[in-house]
Amino acid sequence: MDNITLINRLPRIFFFGILLLSSIYFFFIGTEKYNTIKISEINIEEISQDININNRDKNIDKIYDISKLKSDLKDFSWVKKNKEKVNINNNEVALLINKMDQNNYNLEKVIFNKKIPGFFVNELPEDISYIRDTEQKKKLFISIVLPLIVEVNRDLKLKRSRLKKLYDKLSQDQTLTLKEHRWLINLALENSIKxxxxxxxxxxxxxxxxIDIIPNSIAIAQAAKESGWGTSRFAIEGNALFGQWTFNNSNGLIPKERQVGEDHYVKSFVNLKESVKSYMKNINTHKAYKSFREKRFQYRQNNRSLDPIVLVHELSSYAELNNYTEILQLIIEKNELYIFDDVKLIINNSLV
Known part of the structure; x- marks a missing residue:
């Protein structure tokens, strides 16, 4: 090949050289960039999901994580201002929160798992009213009463399940055993059934x-309203969460606002669970709440979930306030208490 021919072919050789280098660049470098772009797109989606999850977690943490109370209790500065009322060296709220942590109990887990440990508190901490943050006070109160409410409702479910079997048996013209007959009659007497x-x-x-449950959200709302989120004298001194009246002075506290000539007391209890049991029996048996029970039974007959917002308006007789049921609805909705209605109990019987 002569020099002239080689010179003439140089542009063509140069062109093919550029083409070859471009191909090499695409396969070894361009592909890497392409994959990087795809990976980045996937990561963006994952990050977006993470942001949503993190925002959700932050909201839940803000609303329900009782461990944040510790920041209020580290220096006890708010307690020191009330030395005459609170024992600084034996702060009940701090001790209770520590026990909840030791039992791995917090409302955030309850919300996600729909399961609650059997962490049963017998008495409210006397210094609960000194928690500065109202929201934190509410969280602690819910953490105390929720396991008790869920447990009493669980017992009602078990009774109802056994009762339903007897009802089905009778509906099929089957004869009850002597044991079943006695159980049915005793249950009727206990619940004021003729x-x-x-x-x-x-x-x-x-x-x-x-014989049926009171939705957890309604029970929490009424306990909150009647006890001032656990801060009332009746709740602290008499474990009275629901402000039930009695005319027996041996197990009641005299209301300070009781008028001359009145002889009622606010019923006291040996522990908080007894207060919850008495409240639920009251709703389930007293003639004043007949419409509540009938409305609840309609839901059962139609195989529908109980609606606390509808049912709560059947409890207007519980208090003399004209807007009592509207207040309860507001408490349920503002604090999203319905999120606890399908919580189930895990038995480990941790008593405090």
Missing amino acids: ISQINKIEIAKNLLIN
Whole structure:
């Protein structure tokens, strides 16, 4: 090949050289950039999800994480201002929060898992009213009463399940055993159900109207309203969460606002659980709440979940306030208490 021919072919050789280098660049470098772009797109989606999750967690943390109370309790500065009322060296709120942590109990986990440990508190901490942050005070109160409410409701569910089996048996014209008969009659007597001149199937049906749960959200809201989120004298001194009246001075506290000539007391209890049990029995048996029970039974008959916002408006007789049920609805909605309605109990019987 002569020099002239080689010179003439140089542009073509140069062109193919550029093409070859471009191909090499694409395969070894361009592909890497392409993959990087794709990976970045996936990461952006993941990051977006993480941001949503983190924002959700922050909101839940802000609303429900009782461990934040510790920041209020580290220096006890707010307690020191009330030395005459609070024992600084034995702060009950701080001790209770520590026990909750030791038992791995916090509301954030309850919300996600829909399971709550059997962490049962017998008495409210006397210094709960000294928590400065109202929201934190509410969280601690909910953490105290929720396991008790869930447990009493669980017992009602078990009774109702057994009762339903007897009702189905009677509906099929089957004869109850002596043990079943005695259990049914005793349950009727306990719940103020008439047993004379009425057949057993009617007794069982009437009991099914009465033996049922009170939605957790309603029970929490009423306890909060009646006890001032656990700060009232009746709640602290008498474990009275629901402000129930009694005319027996041996187990009651005299209201300071009681008028001359009145003889009622606010019923006291040996522990908080007894207060919850008494409250639920009151709702399930007293004639003043018949419409509540009938409305609840309608939901059961139609295989629908109980709606606390509808049911709470059947409790207007509980207090003399004209807007009592509206207040309860506001407490439920503002504090999103309905999120606790499907919580189940994990039994480990940690008593405080």
